[in-house]
Amino acid sequence: MPAPHTDAIAWGPDGSVRVLDQTALPAEVRWLTITSVEAMIEAIRSLRVRGAPLIGIAAAMGLAAEAARLVAEARAPQPSPHNWPTGEWLEAACRRLAAARPTAVNLRHAIERMQRAGLEAMRSGAAGPDLAQRLRTEAQAIWDGDAAMCQAIGEYGQALIGPGARILTHCNTGMLATGGIGTALGVVYLAHQRGRAVSVIATETRPLGQGARLTAWELTRAGIPCRVIVDGAAAWMMARREVDVVIVGADRIAANGDVANKIGTYGLALLARAHGIPFYVAAPRSTFDLASPSGEAIPIEERPASEIAGGLEGLSAFNPAFDVTPGALVTAIVTDQGVLRPPYGPSIAALGR
Amino acid sequence: MPAPHTDAIAWGPDGSVRVLDQTALPAEVRWLTITSVEAMIEAIRSLRVRGAPLIGIAAAMGLAAEAARLVAEARAPQPSPHNWPTGEWLEAACRRLAAARPTAVNLRHAIERMQRAGLEAMRSGAAGPDLAQRLRTEAQAIWDGDAAMCQAIGEYGQALIGPGARILTHCNTGMLATGGIGTALGVVYLAHQRGRAVSVIATETRPLGQGARLTAWELTRAGIPCRVIVDGAAAWMMARREVDVVIVGADRIAANGDVANKIGTYGLALLARAHGIPFYVAAPRSTFDLASPSGEAIPIEERPASEIAGGLEGLSAFNPAFDVTPGALVTAIVTDQGVLRPPYGPSIAALGR
Numbered sequence: 001m002p003a004p005h006t007d008a009i010a011w012g013p014d015g016s017v018r019v020l021d022q023t024a025l026p027a028e029v030r031w032l033t034i035t036s037v038e039a040m041i042e043a044i045r046s047l048r049v050r051g052a053p054l055i056g057i058a059a060a061m062g063l064a065a066e067a068a069r070l071v072a073e074a075r076a077p078q079p080s081p082h083n084w085p086t087g088e089w090l091e092a093a094c095r096r097l098a099a100a101r102p103t104a105v106n107l108r109h110a111i112e113r114m115q116r117a118g119l120e121a122m123r124s125g126a127a128g129p130d131l132a133q134r135l136r137t138e139a140q141a142i143w144d145g146d147a148a149m150c151q152a153i154g155e156y157g158q159a160l161i162g163p164g165a166r167i168l169t170h171c172n173t174g175m176l177a178t179g180g181i182g183t184a185l186g187v188v189y190l191a192h193q194r195g196r197a198v199s200v201i202a203t204e205t206r207p208l209g210q211g212a213r214l215t216a217w218e219l220t221r222a223g224i225p226c227r228v229i230v231d232g233a234a235a236w237m238m239a240r241r242e243v244d245v246v247i248v249g250a251d252r253i254a255a256n257g258d259v260a261n262k263i264g265t266y267g268l269a270l271l272a273r274a275h276g277i278p279f280y281v282a283a284p285r286s287t288f289d290l291a292s293p294s295g296e297a298i299p300i301e302e303r304p305a306s307e308i309a310g311g312l313e314g315l316s317a318f319n320p321a322f323d324v325t326p327g328a329l330v331t332a333i334v335t336d337q338g339v340l341r342p343p344y345g346p347s348i349a350a351l352g353r
Numbered sequence: 354m355p356a357p358h359t360d361a362i363a364w365g366p367d368g369s370v371r372v373l374d375q376t377a378l379p380a381e382v383r384w385l386t387i388t389s390v391e392a393m394i395e396a397i398r399s400l401r402v403r404g405a406p407l408i409g410i411a412a413a414m415g416l417a418a419e420a421a422r423l424v425a426e427a428r429a430p431q432p433s434p435h436n437w438p439t440g441e442w443l444e445a446a447c448r449r450l451a452a453a454r455p456t457a458v459n460l461r462h463a464i465e466r467m468q469r470a471g472l473e474a475m476r477s478g479a480a481g482p483d484l485a486q487r488l489r490t491e492a493q494a495i496w497d498g499d500a501a502m503c504q505a506i507g508e509y510g511q512a513l514i515g516p517g518a519r520i521l522t523h524c525n526t527g528m529l530a531t532g533g534i535g536t537a538l539g540v541v542y543l544a545h546q547r548g549r550a551v552s553v554i555a556t557e558t559r560p561l562g563q564g565a566r567l568t569a570w571e572l573t574r575a576g577i578p579c580r581v582i583v584d585g586a587a588a589w590m591m592a593r594r595e596v597d598v599v600i601v602g603a604d605r606i607a608a609n610g611d612v613a614n615k616i617g618t619y620g621l622a623l624l625a626r627a628h629g630i631p632f633y634v635a636a637p638r639s640t641f642d643l644a645s646p647s648g649e650a651i652p653i654e655e656r657p658a659s660e661i662a663g664g665l666e667g668l669s670a671f672n673p674a675f676d677v678t679p680g681a682l683v684t685a686i687v688t689d690q691g692v693l694r695p696p697y698g699p700s701i702a703a704l705g706r
Contacts, residue, residue: 170585201671204661206559206583212661216668228661228670230559231585232523232617236676239619264585266592267624274623308557308565308581315569317581318554323589 003151005143006175009049009058015068015136017061021048022176022210026217037066037093044100044107047208051177052251052287053146056110059097060139063114066093067132074128085131090118102299103260103322105252105289110142143179149284149336150180157187157247157334160280161198165191165244168201168234171262172214173249173282183282184247185218187334192224199225201243205262206231207307207319231264238275246272247334250283257327257344258295263320269329278331285336285351295324356504358496359528362402362411368421368489370414374401375529375563379570390419390446397453397460400561404530405604405640406499409463412450413492416467419446420485427481438484443471455652456613456675458605458642463495496532502637503533505689510540510600512692513633513685514551518544518597521554521587524615525567526602526635536635537600538571540687545577552578554596558615559584560660560672584617591628599625600687603636610680610697611648616673622682631684638689638704648677 012018017034023046024030032048034040040062043049049058067085074084098111117138121131161167167188171177174185181189191198200219205211212228219226229237237243246268252260259265259281272279292298305317333340340347365371370387376399377383385401387393393415396402402411420438427437451464470491474484514520520541524530527538534542544551553572558564565581572579582590590596599621605613612618612634625632645651658670686693693700 203585204559206557206585212668212670220667226669228658228668230616230661230672231583232556232559232615232620233671233673233676235620235623236616236673237671239676262585263583263589267585267588267620270588270627271620271623274627305581308583315565315573315581316579317565318586318590319583320586320589323586323592 002144003147003180005147006054006179008054008176009061011061014072015065015132017058017065019043019049019058020176022050022214023048025213034062035065035069037062037097040065041096041100050210051172052104052106052249053178053183053284054176055101055104056106056286057139057143057146057179059100059107060110060114060142063093063097063111064132064136064139067135071129071132084128087119087122090115101301103251103301106286109286113142114138146178146284146286147180149286150178150182150186152336153183153282153284153334154181154186154190156336156339157280157282158190158194159339160278160332160334161187161191161196161245164197166199166201166242168203168237168243168246168268169215170203170211170248170265170268171205172210172218174215174218176214176218177249183249183284185215187247187282188219188224189222192222200227201237202226202228203231203234203264204228205264207303210262234268235271238271238277243277245278245280247280247282250281250287251322252292252298253281253283253288253333253348254292254294254298255290255345255348256294257330257333257342257348258298259325259327259330260295260298260300260322261325263323266323266325269325273329279329280332280334281330282334288348288351290349295326298324300324355497356500356533358500359407359532361407361529362414364414367425368418368485370411370418372396372402372411373529375403375567376401378566387415388418388422390415390450393418394449394453403563404525405457405459405602406531406536406637407529408454408457409459409639410492410496410499410532412453412460413463413467413495416446416450416464417485417489417492420488424482424485437481440472440475443468454654456604456654459639462639466495467491499531499637499639500533502639502689503531503535503539506536506635506637506687507534507539507543509689509692510633510635510687511543511547513631513687514540514544514549514598517550519552519554519595521556521590521596521599521621522568523556523564523601523618523621524558525563525571527568527571529567529571530602536602536637538568540600540635541572541577542575545575553580554590555579555581556584556587556617557581558617560656563615587621588624591624591630596630598631598633600633600635603634603640604675605645605651606634606636606641606686606701607645607647607651608643608698608701609647610683610686610695610701611651612678612680612683613648613651613653613675614678616676619676619678622678626682632682633685633687634683635687641701641704643702648679651677653677
């Protein structure tokens with residue numbers, strides 16, 4: 001049985017990609033149809049599609065969609081002058097997509113796979129519709145692979161979740177963030193499915209409220225009990241003994257186990273440590289970056305001050321999208337290949353690709 | 354020279370009270386004119402006027418305003434049937450005002466003073482306009498006293514602030530929260546006035562954004578450099594060594610030094626401790642509650658889920674307005690009578706009233 005796939009993205013007509021616009025949730029379920037790399041970059045930059053694994057999948061699908069459109073245009077009665085996917089096109093498109101957001105490494109990994117697949121296909125003579133088809137097949141394989149990895153993470157994570165566990169999570173790491181059932185939320189979905197009576201405390205996750213808007217929406221849809229708190233209330237919930245375990249996702253994990261994830265994660269890890277609560281990170285292989293020896297090598301995206309509420313004109317703000325949690329604060333990392341325990345260096349180096 | 358007074362509240366015509374509606378800031382500077390206890394309770398409950406010391410002052414002024422109106426109505430050509438301030442009126446009004454919000458103890462202290470002053474005046478024969486005048490005088494004395502306490506806190510706090518200090522603060526504790534220059538922000542204002550080149554990192558302070566909306570507005574108006582961060586970014590700022598000191602206010606301090614303050618304060622104290630950064634609380638005498646032996650005795654107000662963004666219908670949330678920071682995490686408490694150091698029990702017991 002194939003692993004469940006997210007319904008936050010889909011193939012559209014004529015090789016296009018349909019993307020659920022997450023900036024409109026939960027007020028509105030609005031779909032975008034994307035037929036170009038530029039439109040996908042816009043959707044990624046403006047967080048219409050977000051979540052480290054889903055960004056990689058969406059970028060790969062966006063590349064395939066543009067290839068399909070170029071092929072269609074070249075076949076049309078009045079062919080476009082710049083069409084037919086070429087090696088130059090592939091290289092430029094991949095470069096632009098990979099730079100859409102800097103922190104999540106899944107994006108770079110997905111685009112590298114797409115570029116490799118395209119170049120290999122061209123080398124063996126594929127062109128036009130064959131090349132476009134090859135890119136679509138590769139994008140689908142990346143998506144399928146991520147869904148399978150989510151399922152495996154969920155399975156491995158069950159060992160860490162006791163019956164009735166009250167699970168605190170940050171940001172959104174579910175169906176809206178991945179190609180499958182999610183990473184941290186994947187563990188929650190499977191525990192719920194198996195009748196383990198878990199409940200979730202979702203941090204609001206400022207500045208963009210992905211916890212209050214997206215995680216609460218997903219879990220409510222699935223019938224999983226969920227309470228939202230402001231980010232600042234996490235420590236107080238821990239002091240009140242209302243949190244049994246913290247599980248978060250990751251945007252990039254360095255070779256030593258340092259974890260870049262949504263801003264606020266590092267603070268949660270410190271607070272969990274201070275209260276003796278286990279702090280787990282759930283992520284697929286594609287989130288690990290052996291080229292980053294430690295968290296210091298991970299670029300941290302800074303976003304505009306305007307995302308921070310206030311309405312004060314000329315408000316000066318510092319708005320990093322991510323922070324880095326030292327591996328030493330992470331109790332375990334749940335991957336699709338098993339649960340890693342510190343010290344992380346050797347087990348991360350041994351992860352299959 | 355009298356201590357500077359806040360300009361967030363004022364006496365209006367005919368004994369009324371004018372209150373700056375803080376829910377409209379920073380978009381709009383809107384004033385409310387209040388002539389009744391009920392209207393003041395509404396303004397306090399809906400956070401149009403907020404900040405532990407300012408709530409106490411506003412409640413006292415609201416009581417005086419209603420007394421003035423009752424006197425005026427009784428003198429009018431067609432006297433109202435229920436007029437003329439009576440002992441029963443005083444008792445009921447004080448009871449209702451004191452219950453407007455549960456956590457800040459300054460409110461209770463201010464109302465106790467008002468009730469005592471009113472009863473004493475009645476016992477010595479005062480009635481009607483004389484009684485109303487006595488209540489107004491007492492409310493003004495509470496306000497003047499708070500302004501003087503802010504100034505003293507600011508002075509004592511200077512010893513804790515090095516030149517060029519980068520000060521992280523939470524919520525709003527300035528002119529918009531007190532009768533004077535503020536508590537934690539009072540320390541900042543005086544340091545700035547004296548050319549000590551301080552700058553402020555203001556947490557946004559969810560759910561209502563009093564940091565991003567109010568602290569940023571106040572400090573910008575005063576020309577003090579200020580950057581806003583989301584609450585979740587505080588730990589990351591500390592890890593980046595961008596925070597030299599944390600100073601916050603308090604809504605109630607128990608006899609053992611436990612501090613109830615805006616939700617998120619406890620987490621900041623733990624994070625400051627983890628990074629070796631001093632964590633100071635600034636508060637006047639009126640914030641100490643010797644009747645609460647420890648933080649466990651302090652009632653914590655819970656506010657509606659609708660204050661947490663998301664827009665999801667039926668969103669389940671836990672929205673405490675405050676948390677309690679154990680005194681053991683507080684490096685020092687800056688009061689208007691000097692700087693207290695742990696253990697706090699004896700020095701709090703010795704505080705003058």
